[in-house]
Amino acid sequence: MSKNKSKNSVVEWIDYRLPIFTFLNHELNEYPTPKNLNYFWNFGSLAGITLVVMIITGIVLSMNYTAHVDYAFDSVERIMRDVNHGWLLRYIHMNGASFFFIVVYIHIFRGLYYGSYKAPREILWILGVLILLLMMATAFMGYVLPWGQMSFWGATVITNLFSAVPLVGESIVTWLWGGFSVDNPTLNRFFSLHYLLPFLIVGLVILHLVALHRFGSNNPIGIDAKGKQDTIPFHPYYTIKDLFGLSVFATIFAAAVFFFPNFMGHPDNYIPANAMQTPAHIVPEWYFLPFYAILRAIPDKLGGVLFMFGAIAVLFILPWLDKSPIRSSQFRPIYKLFFWILVFDCILLGYLGAKPAEGIYVLLSRVATGYYFFHFIILLPLLPNIEKTRPLPISISEPILSSSSFSTAAAVREKK
Amino acid sequence: MAKKENKNRRDFLVISTYAFGAVGAGSFVWPLIDQMNPAADTLALASTEVDLEPLEEGQAITVKWRGKPVFIRHRTKEEIMSAKKENLDNLKDPQKDEDRVLNEKYIVLVGVCTHLGCVPLGQKTGDVKGEYGGWFCPCHGSHYDHSGRIRKGPAPVNLEVPNYKFLSDKLIRIG
Ligand code: HEM
Ligand code: FES
Numbered sequence: 001m002s003k004n005k006s007k008n009s010v011v012e013w014i015d016y017r018l019p020i021f022t023f024l025n026h027e028l029n030e031y032p033t034p035k036n037l038n039y040f041w042n043f044g045s046l047a048g049i050t051l052v053v054m055i056i057t058g059i060v061l062s063m064n065y066t067a068h069v070d071y072a073f074d075s076v077e078r079i080m081r082d083v084n085h086g087w088l089l090r091y092i093h094m095n096g097a098s099f100f101f102i103v104v105y106i107h108i109f110r111g112l113y114y115g116s117y118k119a120p121r122e123i124l125w126i127l128g129v130l131i132l133l134l135m136m137a138t139a140f141m142g143y144v145l146p147w148g149q150m151s152f153w154g155a156t157v158i159t160n161l162f163s164a165v166p167l168v169g170e171s172i173v174t175w176l177w178g179g180f181s182v183d184n185p186t187l188n189r190f191f192s193l194h195y196l197l198p199f200l201i202v203g204l205v206i207l208h209l210v211a212l213h214r215f216g217s218n219n220p221i222g223i224d225a226k227g228k229q230d231t232i233p234f235h236p237y238y239t240i241k242d243l244f245g246l247s248v249f250a251t252i253f254a255a256a257v258f259f260f261p262n263f264m265g266h267p268d269n270y271i272p273a274n275a276m277q278t279p280a281h282i283v284p285e286w287y288f289l290p291f292y293a294i295l296r297a298i299p300d301k302l303g304g305v306l307f308m309f310g311a312i313a314v315l316f317i318l319p320w321l322d323k324s325p326i327r328s329s330q331f332r333p334i335y336k337l338f339f340w341i342l343v344f345d346c347i348l349l350g351y352l353g354a355k356p357a358e359g360i361y362v363l364l365s366r367v368a369t370g371y372y373f374f375h376f377i378i379l380l381p382l383l384p385n386i387e388k389t390r391p392l393p394i395s396i397s398e399p400i401l402s403s404s405s406f407s408t409a410a411a412v413r414e415k416k
Numbered sequence: 417m418a419k420k421e422n423k424n425r426r427d428f429l430v431i432s433t434y435a436f437g438a439v440g441a442g443s444f445v446w447p448l449i450d451q452m453n454p455a456a457d458t459l460a461l462a463s464t465e466v467d468l469e470p471l472e473e474g475q476a477i478t479v480k481w482r483g484k485p486v487f488i489r490h491r492t493k494e495e496i497m498s499a500k501k502e503n504l505d506n507l508k509d510p511q512k513d514e515d516r517v518l519n520e521k522y523i524v525l526v527g528v529c530t531h532l533g534c535v536p537l538g539q540k541t542g543d544v545k546g547e548y549g550g551w552f553c554p555c556h557g558s559h560y561d562h563s564g565r566i567r568k569g570p571a572p573v574n575l576e577v578p579n580y581k582f583l584s585d586k587l588i589r590i591g
Contacts, residue, residue, distance in 0.1 A: 153534065157555065160533040175449075179458045181483035181528075189452065276478060276485045278534040282555055296556050301531060301572045357557045 027213055032231035033238050034219035036396055040114075041217065041238075042245030043107040048205060049246060050100045055198050057093040058142075065145065067191035069184045072147035073272045091261040097139050098264040099253050101287035104132060108315075113339055115327030116218040122319040124211035129315045131204045136288070138197040141190040143285060148269030153282045155182045155190070161295075164302040181275060222327025223392055230396040281356065289353030290346050294372070296357045297365035307369065314376040321376055324384040331390040338379060345371050463591030465583070468522060476539045478527060481590050485527035485535050486578060487551070488588075491562060495549070496520050499563040509573045513563045516577050524588065525564040526578050529553040531571035536560060551575070 015021040064083050066075040079086035108128070111117055117125035144155045159176050163169040178185030216225065225231050232238075256263065264286055268279045284292050291308050298304035314321070329336040349368045355361040464481045466488060471477060476489040491499070496513075500520075504510040517523055529536050531553065537543040538551035538560075546552030546559035548567045553560075558569030565574040580590040 157532040157534065160531075163532075175453050177454075178452055179454050179483065180461075183458075183483050185452075185455070185458065275483055276480060276535065278555065280554055282534065296570070299570055301570055304570065356554075 027209075027234075028239075029233065029235040031213065031216075031234040032225070032228070033217055033234050034225050034230060034396055035232045035237075036219050036221065037217060037238070037241075038220050039245065040106070040110040040220075042242055042249075043103050043110060045242040046103045046245060046249050047100065047107055050096060050103055051198065051201060051205065054093065054096050054100060055202075057089050057096065058195070058198065060089055061093055062195065065191075067145070067188050069147060069187055069273070072145060072187060076146040088257070091257045093142075094265065095253065095256050095261060097142065098285070098287065099249075099256070100135065101139070103249075104135065105287070108132070109343060112342070113329050113336075114218055114220060115222050115322070115324075115329070117319045118322065118325075118327050119319070120215050121211070121218065124208060124214075125319055126316055127204055127208040127211060129312065131201055131208065132315075133312060134197050134201050134204065138194060138201070139285065139287070141194040141197070143269075144187065144190045145194060146269060147187065147273045149271045149273055149279050150266050150269040150282065152182060152273035152275065153278055154284055155186065157282065158284075159186075161305050161308075164305040166302070183275075218327060219396060220328060221330060221393060221396060223396065226395045283354050286350065286354075289351075290349035291353070293349040293353035293365045294369045296353070297362065297369040307373075311372060314373070318376065318380075322380040322383075324380075324387070324389070326389050326392065331392055332383075332387060333390065334387045335383060338375060338383075342372070342375050345375070461591070463589050465587065465589045468586045468588065471522075473521075478539050479590070481526075481578065486590055487523075487525045487527040487539055487564075487575075489523050489525075489539075490521060491523055495562040498549070499523075499561060502561065502563075502565075506567075508566050511563075511565060511574055516563050516565075516574070518580070518582055522588075523562070523564060524577060524580055524590070526576040527551075528576070529555065529558055529571055530566065530573045530575065531556055531558050531569070536575075 011021055061079065064075065064079050064086060066072055076090065079090050081087075083089075111125065111128070140154070140158060144151045159173055159182065162172045162176060165172055174180065176186070177183065178189065216231075219225075266283065266285075268282075271279075283289070291311060294311050295304045295308040298307050324332065324335070326332055329339055345368050349365070349372065352361055352365045352368060357365075461482050464479055464486070466477075466479050468488070468490070471488065471490045473490050474492050476487060478485045478487055480486070499513040502513070504512065513520070527535050527539070532555060534553050534555035536551035536553040536558070538545040544552050544554070546568075548559050548561035550562045550564060551560040552558070553569070553571065556570050558571035559567045560571075560575055561567050563574075564577075566572070578590050580588050582588050
């Protein structure tokens with residue numbers, strides 16, 4: 001680990017005793033990063049920033065929120081109408097959850113496309129899937145807090161999933177509820193956990209970064225950096241690129257917060273929870289729709305639950321399902337095609353999750369669910385046997401240097 | 417020899433230390449887990465009495481019990497007939513209609529879909545009642561018959577019949 005080069009004597013005094021500056025310099029300044037990263041590599045930092053935004057807005061919302069069935073809905077309305085800037089804070093938090101998932105889903109599909117889950121980044125990938133699971137739990141419990149109709153019925157349906165567990169299912173559900181239906185004890189514990197889980201996510205994110213920095217970032221052509229000529233220091237090259245990405249992201253985010261704050265929400269959640277009446281059409285938040293479609297595609301209760309959790313479970317073992325040693329799709333023509341089919345399949349599942357479970361939608365959900373599992377469990381292990389991959393470049397620098405427009409410039413540089 | 421004895425003693429000490437540690441940790445964790453189960457006041461929820469006098473044939477009411485809706489329906493002759501006639505082989509969760517009622521005129525059910533807990537439609541006159549004329553859960557499409565038995569859709573079992581008894585001809589107590 002190279003020393004922090006600061007001339008400041010106070011910094012040096014501290015760094016000698018607590019090498020925090022050396023650490024930061026190493027990980028965020030000189031950290032060697034492949035020089036060919038494209039904009040898909042912005043989404044990791046965007047996810048981290050969004051997490052921080054969620055925690056900050058969440059903490060201030062908690063100062064005005066009341067976790068009690070008789071007051072929760074009104075306290076959120078009070079935040080919207082009376083608390084100074086309350087509407088802004090809530091809309092940032094509410095839309096932030098959606099944007100968090102947009103960013104993380106892109107981040108995950110980036111990993112799928114460029115084979116970032118392959119050796120030696122398996123643990124990095126698994127930590128990512130764990131973060132996704134915790135995010136889902138956090139968002140689910142957060143959505144219950146405003147205690148609207150969707151909050152209540154979403155909580156009812158999702159907690160009831162556990163009743164599918166043989167023998168002890170009912171006891172588990174009663175335990176989750178702290179009663180015989182979703183009620184005040186449920187709301188209280190959800191608030192407590194909704195406050196806690198994001199901090200556990202922070203812990204996992206730190207581990208995720210430790211694992212990342214062990215071997216450094218993957219890159220669009222998926223071959224390892226072979227030396228200094230293949231990398232550039234993180235600062236200023238990627239700090240500035242991440243900042244640029246952030247400004248674009250923040251613009252879109254702000255547009256949603258200020259102009260379409262309820263676009264991704266459901267109007268029924270502005271109706272106070274009513275335990276006696278289920279809304280005609282209950283749908284989860286958009287980011288759960290593909291999983292919801294899988295749940296409903298299976299005609300058996302336990303089966304549906306198993307397949308839904310299975311859809312995430314396959315991601316954990318993905319590094320061992322995909323037997324191809326080639327990381328990037330750029331050199332895997334058939335995988336690339338199937339990757340895009342998978343993207344389409346997931347979007348289709350999302351669409352179907354929002355539709356009523358009847359007629360053609362049920363059939364389509366089954367086909368799309370089948371395809372999802374086919375992709376991971378059958379296609380990926382078998383594909384390397386039939387796929388003719390394209391030749392890999394010798395190094396990250398090679399395709400850049402050998403492309404005609406750059407070759408002369410490169411040759412000139414080489415001579416110097 | 418002495419060495420071996422010593423080793424056995426050591427194993428015993430190590431194992432019993434682990435065992436005590438595990439019991440200690442377990443007895444601390446259990447209260448942390450069990451506090452999430454229903455508290456005494458939640459368990460002590462009162463029962464609900466319902467007067468069936470105003471309920472005309474073909475009408476239904478929904479009452480709240482333990483935070484959940486309970487469906488009470490005064491069934492018509494045809495509904496009773498069709499519920500009793502049903503061949504048990506056609507049922508996913510076979511149960512005779514007689515075993516689901518105390519007085520065949522009144523069917524009393526917990527109005528919570530056994531799939532994932534939505535409240536089925538069918539209590540109001542205008543409601544969709546599903547293909548078997550009883551109740552229909554719009555969440556994932558479960559159809560129940562006049563006896564509240566599951567006929568079609570993802571729900572695994574029939575609508576639950578709560579514990580209730582007739583205090584008089586027209587008065588029941590649920591719970
Ligand atoms: C992973 C990060 C987080 C996610 C994905 C998330 C998600 C959500 C969602 C979806 C809602 C419902 C918004 C609505 O429809 O009104 C919500 C509400 C809430 N969250 Fe979070 N949250 C996160 C972090 C936090 C943290 C760290 C806190 C507290 C320190 C917090 C406190 C609250 C409060 C008090 C509410 C209720 C007020 C409201 O509904 O706007 N959240 N959260
Ligand atoms: S909750 Fe009734 S069908 Fe799913």
